Amino acid sequence: MPDPLHTDPLHTDALYDELLDIALEAARRAGALLRDGRPADLGVAATKTSPIDVVTEMDIAAEKLITGFIGERRPDDGFLGEEGASVEGTSGIRWVIDPVDGTVNYLYGLPAWAVSIAAERDGEVVVGVVAAPMRGETYQAVLGRGAFNNGERLRHRPAPPxxxxxxxxxxxxxxxxxxxxxxxxxxxxxxxxxxxxxxxxxxxxxxxxxxxxxxxxxxxxxxxxxxxxxxxxxxxxxxxxxxxxxxxxxxxxxxxxxxxxxxxxxxxxxxxxxxx
CATH class of the missing domain: 3.40.190.80 (D-Maltodextrin-Binding Protein; domain 2)
Known part of the structure; x- marks a missing residue:
């Protein structure tokens, strides 16, 4: 019997709408935590590939918030997160998460950092959300539906020389x-x-x-x-x-x-x- 998840376009649209709504809300919550909860004495909690490749306590807290929020709503989904989230899942959906993209900027109080959340369906990215709280901007895309920033459709710049x-x-x-x-x-x-x-x-x-x-x-x-x-x-x-x-x-x-x-x-x- 054909899998209705892959053959019913209405089911697919509804699924992608659900994934987008979840990603937007998770990014909004994590962005607010990171923006409003950043301690004045924020320090390095751990390092990764080298002593200057850092993780802060807020990276860890934000990833925990995101995975917890998504997991409550879609308990069968998988996760791949920069700060260690790794769950196989059984639904065919995997969430790929960077709770603070631009951690060194965040550590130094520079504004160019973002929360990045993507949803893959059977290995293909179908939903993407990037929230940049210090810009007051949230970028989003669904496969085949275009890209938007705060509701305004995006278009790349025409190629210059x-x-x-x-x-x-x-x-x-x-x-x-x-x-x-x-x-x-x-x-x-x-x-x-x-x-x-x-x-x-x-x-x-x-x-x-x-x-x-x-x-x-x-x-x-x-x-x-x-x-x-x-x-x-x-x-x-x-x-x-x-x-x-x-x-x-x-x-x-x-x-x-x-x-x-x-x-x-x-x-x-x-x-x-x-x-x-």
Whole structure:
């Protein structure tokens, strides 16, 4: 017998509506906790890949809030969270969560941080929400329905000539990888308008979606860094990918308008932006 979850479009629409509503409310609650509950003496609770790759107590509290809220409403779903949430689930839905994307910004009191929540259905991202409380903005997308910021439909910026393109990027917290990334920037910078380093991959991807950046690239992203933002960028009309013929991922993530994507992807590949 066919699976009605996969063959009934009304069921799919209702499911995606439910997932979006849950993601929006979970992101709103976590964003309020992080914005209003940040202690003045916030410190590092743990480190990850290096001594400068940090976790704060608020990262942990926000992930607990998100997984608890979602788990009460959809107890059979799976989870993958940056701060350790890992549940297999049995429903075919998995939530990919970064409770604070831009933790170092958050630690220092800089505003460029976000809550990123994506829902995958059988491995494909179908819902993405990125809440940036210090901007007062919430970005959202559902597969096939477009992308929005505070209810306003998003559209990527038309591709400029490469020499006039404003790029975003990010850097690893591993010293050897940072050195390789610096070499890519050294070569690429004279070819473009400028390069920005914002400190939050989720926000950078949303900035491509809303036209504040012409393109964004980075090596070393994890699923929770990019799942929601990449869907939002695609639903705003941008292309996303890695090396030629490959999807976004840890090796390389690139998001840009189609014409600019076609120019940048081979350049980044040739410069070795995908390896250390």
């Amino acid at each position: 490469l020499s006039e393109a404003l790029l975003g990027t990010g850097f690893s917290y591993l010293a050897d990888r940072r050195a390789a990334q610096a070499e890519v920037v050294r070569t690429l910078l004279p070819q473009v308008r400028d390069i920005r380093r914002g400190g939050s991959a989720a926000i950078d991807l949303c900035d491509v979606a809303c036209g504040r950046l012409d393109a964004y690239y980075e090596r070393g992203l994890n699923p929770w860094d990019l799942a929601a933002g990449a869907l939002i960028a695609r639903e705003a009309g941008a292309l996303t990918g890695g090396r030629p013929g490959r999807a976004v991922g840890h090796e390389l993530t690139l998001a840009a308008s189609p014409a600019l994507f076609a120019q940048l992807q081979p350049i980044l590949d040739e410069l070795g932006a995908w390896h250390d």
